[in-house]
Amino acid sequence: MSYSFTSLVTVGFHSAVNDVPFDKIPALVFPALGETLIMVGIVMVVVVLVGIPLGALLHNLAPGGLVENKGAHTTVSWIVSIGRSLPFLILMASIMPFTRLITGTNIGIAAAVVPMSLAGIAFFTRIVENSLRSVPPSLVRVARASGASKLQVVRTAQLSEAVPQILGGLTINTIAMIEYSAIAGTIGAGGIGYVAVTYGYQRFDNTVMLVTIVILVVTVALVQLVGDAAVRLTTPYAGRSSKRMRKAAAPVSERALAA
Amino acid sequence: MISLDKLTKVFGHGDTRTVVLEDLNFSVSQGEIFAIVGPSGAGKSTLAQCINLLERPTSGSVIVNGENLSTLNEEQLRIARRRIGTIFQSDGLFSRRTAAQNVALPLEYLGVTKAEAHHRVAELLDRVGLSGRANFYPHELSGGQRQRVGIARALALRPSVLLADEATSGLDPDSTASIVSLLKELRDDLGLAILFITHEMDTVLKVADSVARLDHGHIVESGALVDLLRNPASTLGQALRPAHIPATLPVNQTQWELVYASAAVPSDWFSTLSVTLGSSISLLGASIETINGSVVGKATIGLDVAQDERVIAAARGLGLVAQRVPSTEVSSTTASSQTEPSSANKVLENAA
Numbered sequence: 001m002s003y004s005f006t007s008l009v010t011v012g013f014h015s016a017v018n019d020v021p022f023d024k025i026p027a028l029v030f031p032a033l034g035e036t037l038i039m040v041g042i043v044m045v046v047v048v049l050v051g052i053p054l055g056a057l058l059h060n061l062a063p064g065g066l067v068e069n070k071g072a073h074t075t076v077s078w079i080v081s082i083g084r085s086l087p088f089l090i091l092m093a094s095i096m097p098f099t100r101l102i103t104g105t106n107i108g109i110a111a112a113v114v115p116m117s118l119a120g121i122a123f124f125t126r127i128v129e130n131s132l133r134s135v136p137p138s139l140v141r142v143a144r145a146s147g148a149s150k151l152q153v154v155r156t157a158q159l160s161e162a163v164p165q166i167l168g169g170l171t172i173n174t175i176a177m178i179e180y181s182a183i184a185g186t187i188g189a190g191g192i193g194y195v196a197v198t199y200g201y202q203r204f205d206n207t208v209m210l211v212t213i214v215i216l217v218v219t220v221a222l223v224q225l226v227g228d229a230a231v232r233l234t235t236p237y238a239g240r241s242s243k244r245m246r247k248a249a250a251p252v253s254e255r256a257l258a259a
Numbered sequence: 260m261i262s263l264d265k266l267t268k269v270f271g272h273g274d275t276r277t278v279v280l281e282d283l284n285f286s287v288s289q290g291e292i293f294a295i296v297g298p299s300g301a302g303k304s305t306l307a308q309c310i311n312l313l314e315r316p317t318s319g320s321v322i323v324n325g326e327n328l329s330t331l332n333e334e335q336l337r338i339a340r341r342r343i344g345t346i347f348q349s350d351g352l353f354s355r356r357t358a359a360q361n362v363a364l365p366l367e368y369l370g371v372t373k374a375e376a377h378h379r380v381a382e383l384l385d386r387v388g389l390s391g392r393a394n395f396y397p398h399e400l401s402g403g404q405r406q407r408v409g410i411a412r413a414l415a416l417r418p419s420v421l422l423a424d425e426a427t428s429g430l431d432p433d434s435t436a437s438i439v440s441l442l443k444e445l446r447d448d449l450g451l452a453i454l455f456i457t458h459e460m461d462t463v464l465k466v467a468d469s470v471a472r473l474d475h476g477h478i479v480e481s482g483a484l485v486d487l488l489r490n491p492a493s494t495l496g497q498a499l500r501p502a503h504i505p506a507t508l509p510v511n512q513t514q515w516e517l518v519y520a521s522a523a524v525p526s527d528w529f530s531t532l533s534v535t536l537g538s539s540i541s542l543l544g545a546s547i548e549t550i551n552g553s554v555v556g557k558a559t560i561g562l563d564v565a566q567d568e569r570v571i572a573a574a575r576g577l578g579l580v581a582q583r584v585p586s587t588e589v590s591s592t593t594a595s596s597q598t599e600p601s602s603a604n605k606v607l608e609n610a611a
Binding site: 136138139141142143144145146147148149152156157160161163164234235236237 | 308311313337338340341343345347348350351353354355364365367368369396397398412415416
């Protein structure tokens, strides 16, 4: 790291004369952006790996689901709700002993990944559950009547059909995690949020503040762009009126088939 | 061949206990299309789910080719389901899969290799006349084409029984006709036993060999389609015969309804009857058609003959069953013809 927590504290509370020189800003900001991306990347891998099975489980424990179980559904649902209801700052502070147990530290990227993953999993579990609800339940009957096992039903008639909705939710989730990484910056987790808080906020360095804002806006916009493209690519019915479709709708071919 | 033996389905316990299906017995042989009709809430969907084993019957059994499927455990049941192909209502296709991928689903579940599946899928799509649409997504197909994909998928594992659950409901008349003729073709070529569950009486006329009417969880009437149509006393037969509002009865005449009750009704019965009775006949309404190779029909006529017995006897001689329509009913039917559209709307609303 090109800066450390202690040195920043000692040089804190100075006026604009201590601003980072303009040509030094890239060296400060880009490694920080890299840290943010690594942090969010690790978190999102964990979130997807845990959130998808958990969301599918929650959906199918509900009444009418494949493994309907009222007690288990209520329990899982409550745990997820608790994870969702705590403000991230408080969640982060309250699980510090747990974080230390897992990572051996309370600061840095490793320490930030634990609370971010927990908050992210709770968030994503709900997103997956909600996405699965949008799939017509008749497809589950189709799959079962076609001889599918329960796992095959979940994979083909639920998750696969909900892919566009899940990708849309994943985009929202990723952006929320970028935001959480900035909050995690306050416990010295590093990343772009840390730079914004320590240089921009605590040292009144407006230039650094502005640069971090621009970088965050661009990052979020890019994530959204990629997310939207992924949703479009995975939705065959996304209102693209292909040449083929217009041909299929032509009355002549229709009649030829009916004959 | 599929048969139900004392099939009963009960939902809930104690106060909330509802008997949805009670003591159902029928069997469908290979090469037969058996239609089950009934109003909404009669238990048709539950029956469909008991037959394709998505729901377990509370008691009684579902027997396919001599094997009782109701006693199987969960895993055996999953395998047994493959013997029954199900065609669902039009929303049964996976939106993110092409026609070919939809047809391949049951093969995929079974673990068939991609190459083998590819061959079988091509064969099935060709069978339903959709070879050129293999790579189309469901939203790129018409309602009738989507239903053909559903039929191809139902046939993928070579079932001996096909269950069509409201398979033509919501389709336009042309598509319905093409699906019906495809089903008949499949019945003949593959010797399938087809169970056709529907609320549409006109589709039953076109597709069924036999019919059963389900009402409040009971089969209230059943039989061969032609027999029911020829039986003037049958409620189901009456519901199946096309309804018409007759023309106005001339004054001083009595109104009669004639039903084709045998295969031997001469096609010139109208003039013969006129000669036998020595009277002119007013034709007020009629429909005569061939169903499953037999002529069936009914006619509403006006007569100025005083003796009812003579009319009944003369009609019987021609293979017709004559029934005098009481004059009060005549005036009320004329009056009710005014209100007919609104009651028809009510029926539609109920169906919706």
